[in-house]
Amino acid sequence: MTSPPPAADRPRVVVTGIGVKTPAGNTLDEVVAAVMSAESTAAALVDELVDRQAPVRFACRVPDFDLEPYLTRRELRQVDRPTTLALCAAVDAVRDAGLPPIPPDRVGVHLGTGIGGLPSMEATALDHGADPMGMPVHTVPRTMANSAAARIAMRHGFLGSCLTHTTACASGTNAIGEALRRIQHGELDAAVTGGFDAAITTIMLSGFARMRALSLRNDDPGRASRPFDADRDGFVMGEGAALLVLERRDAALARGARIHGEVAGYATNSDAFHIAAPHPEGAAAAACMARAIADAGLRPAAIGQVNAHGTATRLNDRAEATALHRCFAGQAPPVTSIKGVTGHLIGGSGALEAAVALVCAGRRTVPPVANLTTCAEADRIDVVAGAPRQVALAPVLSNSFGFGGQNACLVLTPGN
Incomplete structure (x- = not known):
């Protein structure tokens, strides 16, 4: 994207919807309350990662929540965990925004992910690596990094730019920024944007641990993630999705939308x-x-x-x-x-x-x-x-x- 028009000449862009699925809660109020309390959500893993002897055996997982309001049984068979979290967060964000009818080609989807469908790739390789002809029929759609953005656009009928930004841990921020630019340039009136990942897998935990990037406090997960602390020893893997609805400010004010900022x-x-x-x-x-x-x-x-x-x-x-x-x-x-x-x-x-x-x-x-x-x-x-x-x-x-x-x-x- 080129530089936006001068500030005085470009539309202001506001946030009218937010949806989250995170280790700290599945609503924004829950997450903010958890953040204010400064209580870690890290906990020991009790699944196959332990059986596979991953060097790090704890993480911050999204607690189970009811998927029925979000996905049909058929969709659940077709999507993996990262896409599931992104889809659910997007549904909440669009509902929170209360978007009025907008020409569908004026609404875009811009998502960021650092890992994409790696959990499905890893599971498929482990379960079917010795039997290539037995690969599940949904293997490719489940592993595509752009599946989440595409499915959000399909769900809501948004026909504008549908892009997936992959810039490692900056992906979600870049997605929001690039959606902002599309609106400022007049290409879109609104966008669903944000980021997602679910990388609590043997490959990711072991790979980051080998780089000495992960905390190794297996005996004390709750005290493992300690940003800026003198005794820090690495990050703790989390998972989740956060989606925002961006709109032109003038349109949001005209329809009386609640504006987050x-x-x-x-x-x-x-x-x-x-x-x-x-x-x-x-x-x-x-x-x-x-x-x-x-x-x-x-x-x-x-x-x-x-x-x-x-x-x-x-x-x-x-x-x-x-x-x-x-x-x-x-x-x-x-x-x-x-x-x-x-x-x-x-x-x-x-x-x-x-x-x-x-x-x-x-x-x-x-x-x-x-x-x-x-x-x-x-x-x-x-x-x-x-x-x-x-x-x-x-x-x-x-x-x-x-x-x-x-x-x-x-x-x-x-x-x-």
């Missing part, structure tokens, strides 16, 4: 440094933040809080703290990370964090980081710990940084 700014760039490690000096990440803030027509001092990527890996947290210090010239606003509660939803993380950040900003509250006892980056940033902190009503910056040096940032403004 505005997506005011977006930027994305690349470290171009290492396939897994962030650049330690954080120059590109800092530039990405600054560009998102400028895109919103703001200066850094206007930002009231930061929802950090904050994975609880040593390299990521240190680099992000450095980038924040650079972007805000040593005066960064209060910083939080919700991954201590939810774990890392990979492609779903940025979308969930943007939704939570928008609500928290509207409530003038910064949630505390779970399991934070001694902040290793206290010399550079002000990380909130212990209890929620009250702040002034102001825009919030939400960061996402992915493997491959993928940086993506959103600025969200609460209210109309």
